[in-house]
Amino acid sequence: MSEDEKNPAREIITDYAQAHFRYFRTADGTVYAQRNGHPVARPIRSQGTTGSHRQELMVGLFRDGRGVFNGTALKEALDLIEALALTEDVQPVHIRVAPGYDGATWLDLGRADGQSVRIHPTGWDIAVPDPREVSWRRTQLTGELPLPAKDTNGKGIDLLMRLCNFATAETECLAIAWLIGCLGPSVPVPAPFLTGPQGAGKSTGGRMLVRIIEGMSGDLRRAPKDEENLITAVAAGWVTALDNLSHMTPELSDAMCCIVTGAENVKRALFTDGDVFRVGYRRPLLMTGIDVGVIRPDLAERLLPLRLERPRVRRTEDELWTEYAEILPVVLGSLLDLTAKVRAAEAETPTDLRMADFAHLCAQLDAATGLGALAAYRASLDDLNDDVIEGDLLAQTVLQHADTLEPGADQRMTSTEWLHCLTRLYTGEDYRPLPKGWPTTGKVLSDRLKRLQPTLAARGVLIDSGRTKEGRYLEMTRLLPPPQHEQERVF
Structure with a gap:
């Protein structure tokens, strides 16, 4: 009788699995499997259509002549x-972008052979990462990128800008x-809002x-109807793109803020009474639309308005995307060259921006290329502040009252007194x-003013709160205008 016939089936499977796969757990307790020497990790409990570990284990046993085993x-x-x-060490899994050793970062190309891009302080190269350095998690949203x-000598950036209809060089x-x-796993980036x-x-x-x-399979999608579906879609990919937004509910607005700067969602684990699992997420977000109403x-503070203009010459979809697919390797190569150059540049960190x-x-991009990105970013935030004020009558009334104060002066009242003051100012003599x-x-009123604090501060009005023996108060201060050289630098 052979050794395989003596051993129970589960022992044959276990011995084979431990010989051909590496198993580890993440901080939330999910166990993943990696084929030896390969960076792609699959949760062993997954039944997903992207290929579960159970499936690859069954195929391996069959192809290596170990047999077909029952469930x-x-x-x-x-x-x-x-x-x-x-009992093994904890290791994170990453989608598309991951930190590596010695200050490097990795970009998953989504290829079956595991080849990825390593971006390091002196440049970038293509390699298969050590599974203990980087473990890739792939889903149906993980498309394949070309090598x-x-x-490229920067040619790809010019080719990309020629295809896009951005209105200005600043955009x-x-x-x-x-x-x-x-391409940075630890840098929160504002959400571009393509408008025009x-x-x-x-x-x-x-x-x-x-x-x-995200590769040629990446696409835009309609905004989900609720926050839970939005978070599910965000957690399964890297860049989330929402198309043709025409209205922004407060719930959707709050969810987008969390996506951009990072948050965590806790849900009850399935088939349990008290256990939970955690979903952490911080992802690049992109939106398109003509107008979303009041922002x-x-x-x-987390948006990046990118304005487009109507093209003078129209092209067919097939022609446009055929050319795009042809230039994508050059565009990606140029972007990687520029990324390595920007990361090596030294620049001061602005301390006045959210x-x-x-x-x-x-600022690093400016130091590396002289493009003027920081000034363009400040100008875009200034435009967004104007949009917020134009859509908020309370903000307009506060600024109208602040104009009655001398520069550097402050005024302190209770929130109820401020409500009466601002209400009288808005209704006027005709009691509209x-x-x-x-x-x-x-x-x-106090809660609304707290939300408006950054917008009002950008217009030279500081709202603060505190408490005395008599009770809580709100204080409005009209800031002194900055020196002329600072105005030129900021705006």
């Missing part, structure tokens, strides 16, 4: 393997800065930007009716 034996073997893996071209350099930011008149190619431009990172101040990491990246959404209590 019970496979389940028992995987249960044991999972239990053993829970990037070497020695182009902001788009380039965003693409470089997408009808027929400006907003959706096409959005697809072109996304497909540089909330916290989202405005997205400080992206502002620093813009209050608009829908106007604060009805001092507490509501």
Whole structure:
């Protein structure tokens, strides 16, 4: 009797699995399997259509002549393997972009052979990463990228800009800065909002930007109806692109803020009474649309408006995308060259902007190329502040009252007193009716002003709160105008 006939099926499967695969766990306790020497990891409990570990284990056993095993034996073997893996060291898995050793970062090309791009301080190269350095997690949203071209001399960036319909050179350099930011696993980047008149190619431009990172299968999608579906889609890919937005609910606005700067969602694990699993996410986000209505101040700080114009010459979809597919290796190679150059550049970090990491990246891009990305970013934020103020009657009334104060002066009242003051100012002598959404209590006013703080501060009005023996108060200060040289630098 052979040794295989003496051993139970589960032991044969377990011995084969441990000989051909590496098993490890992530911080949330999920166990993954990697074929020896290959960076792609699959959760052993996955039944997904991208290929589960159970499936690749069954195929390996069959092709190596070990036999075909029933579901019970496979389940028992995987249960044991999972239990053993829970004692192993913790290692994260990454989608598309990952940090590496010695300050390098990796870009997953989505290829079956595991070849990836390593971006390091002196340049970039193509290699299969050590599975202990980088473990790739792939889903149906992980498209394949072409091998990037070497020695492009920046030609790919020019080719890309020729296909896109960006209205100004400032818009182009902001788009380039965003693409470089997408290649960094630890840099939160603002969400580009591609806008412009009808027929400006907003959706096409959005697809072109996304497909540089996600491959030709990357596409735009409609905004999900609820936050849970949005988070599910975001967690399964790297760049999330939402098309043709025409309205922004407060819930969607808050969810987008979390996506850009990072958050975590906790849900009950299936088939359990008390266990939970955690979904952490921070992803590059892109949106297109003509107008989304009133923009909330916290989202405005996380947006990057990119305006497009109508092209003078129209081309067929087939012609356009055929050319794009041909130049994509050159575009990707040029972007990688520029990314390595920008990361090696030294620049000071602006301390007055909400997205400080992206502002620093813009400063590095300026140091490397002289494009003026930081000034363009400041100007875009200034335009967004104008949009917020134009859509918020309370903000307009606060600024109107602040104009009655001397520069450097402050005024302190309770929130209820401020409500009466601002309400009288808005209604005026003709007692015009209050608009829908106007604060009805001092507490509501206080909350609204806290949300408007960054927008008002950008217009020289500081709102602060505190408490004395008499109670809580709100204080409005009209800031002194900056010196002339600072005004020129900022705007």
